[in-house]
Amino acid sequence: MGMCKNIINLKRRRAVIHSRGDQAAGRAPRILPPPLNNVLALYPQPPEKAQFRKTLNMAPTTRSLSFPRVIVEKDTDSEHSSSEEEEEDDDEEPIEDEDEDEDEDENGKSFENEGQRIEEDSNKKGKAPITLSLKKVCKVCKRTGHEAGFKGATYIDCPMKPCFLCKMPGHTTMTCPHRVATEFGVIPASHKNTRNALLYVFERQFKPHIPPIKPAYVIPDQVNCAVIRYHSRRVTCLEFHPTNNRLLLSGDKKGQVGVWDYDKVHEKVVYGNIHSCIVNNMRFSPTNDGMIYAASSDGTISCTDMETGISSPLMNLNPDGWQGPNSWRMLYGMDINPEKHTVFVADNFGFLYLVDTRSNNRSGQAVLIHKKGSKVVGLHCNPLQPDLLLSCGNDHFARIWDIRRLVVGSSLYDLAHRRVVNSAYFSPISGCKILTTSQDNRIRVWDSIFGNLHSPSREIVHSHDFNRHLTPFRAEWDPKDPSESLAVIGRYISENYNGIALHPIDFIDVSTGQLVAEVMDPNITTISPVNKLHPRDDVLASGSSRSLFIWRPKDDHELVEQDERKIVICTGTEKKRKHKSKNDESEDDSDVNKPTPTSKGKNFKSRKPSTEIRKSSQKMKR
DNA sequence: ACCAGATGTTGCC
């Protein structure tokens, strides 16, 4: 399916109108092109050429224009159809620039482009003709001579842009050193602090001659069960039940909360009347594991009975309803501190709120913990020290707070990032390390034992600079790993796996920066931004688009005996349900509760186990 | 087969 889409993308050979107005409007890319030779050297050969013969022969879309004069640039390559000639095309065709002044300034090269010449001549006469270009046009930088996009299952970057992965100029994702081995360029931990009780434990991770005490990682690498289209919108968060091993909580963009016992795949519950828009974070109550707290962009925290779905709002930041976007408050980060009987939530304006779980009332005043007007996307209480709170947000900072003294500017540490921080988590056992995910395509580990908190101990380049229509990626600790080094995170850019573009879920040893495993299934062609590792079992839950997946290790005995995965595909679209009952939410839910057991689905074609995994110590890519 | 639309962050003016 993904493959088909890629082909479709390539088939679009657009007729583009070049006019000087484009430049005047400032449409030239801001990033200056690297030297031409380098670009051409880096530009890869197009794979799977034969597949796209028809593409090249397609008639271009044209517009009939009576005014002004139209010049047609002919692309000689489009008249050929042999694969050899296409290769020549990519190798030899110069990269042209619409702005002739820039060309002269930068390398003084004269381009052999007829259309451009005519345009220049006409300009001297005071006319502004429009050039219809039948040449290949890059959809990223709008220049001719190269094309960005999928060639089969391989994405070709625009060579005019900095690397999409590491953000550095001079190379593309294809040749990025971080794509070859994730540990390349990782900043090593600095050993600054004096010895303490935990040093011995952590030291074993860094000194290879000491026999490792940690067991080999068990990677849940095979889809064990799934519900395709469980939610009606994309999944935004997942949470495992604290005591019931088979219970998974899921929230979505529409505000619905799913309670899924994945031992009984067909029995599915989705509560649709708790929130009116995005559920950003969920937690189970520390005192009653049948109760769910959820923070939503509708400005409320809900407290819901898992069995009945009966919900009561703890706090509503928009009691007067919609008064415009400048006043509408949305709740993002949330965590519960059991010792303090407090729910911490933060909003999109930089404020932190406290709610007492015993009285269900707000306690204290809202405190500005991030830049005023910026979103606070994550909160996390330290697992060992109840006084410590970690926050992160769109002001490019993660901050550590002492909750006994929550005042503006009183943070203990400010962890600086280059871009928005999607998540920040204390390590699950000792609470001594912090794992942050930032939109600058880097996972950072901040170590309070070995390093200091002024700079990250490690920076691991990883592709998660997300498209705005995706749930933000968050690197999550493995709560079972005693060494506190294994983390899981979905990957944004795809790789070509046997001709299919897939987005794996990466397991990374953050103490070394190594990619431990990349997990994918050829049937899951969508990106999996939401991932959670089970607190006790070797289970990974992932949310991809609207679907939920449970992954287990391939050699799981239980699985071998079953020899069959349980895949349920829900039918019925959002609109169909709306037609049935426009206003009745409960009926909407009852419909959702009737999944159709079928193996037909857009993104999941086969019921047979066909999961793939690549465990790699060094190479991420061939 | 193709398109529109939902949607958030960023940097520039």
Place this chain on the structure above:
DNA sequence: TGGCAACCCTCTGG
């Protein structure tokens, strides 16, 4: 400071 356009390896329904 606020308005606006660019970003441009998504996903879905119509």
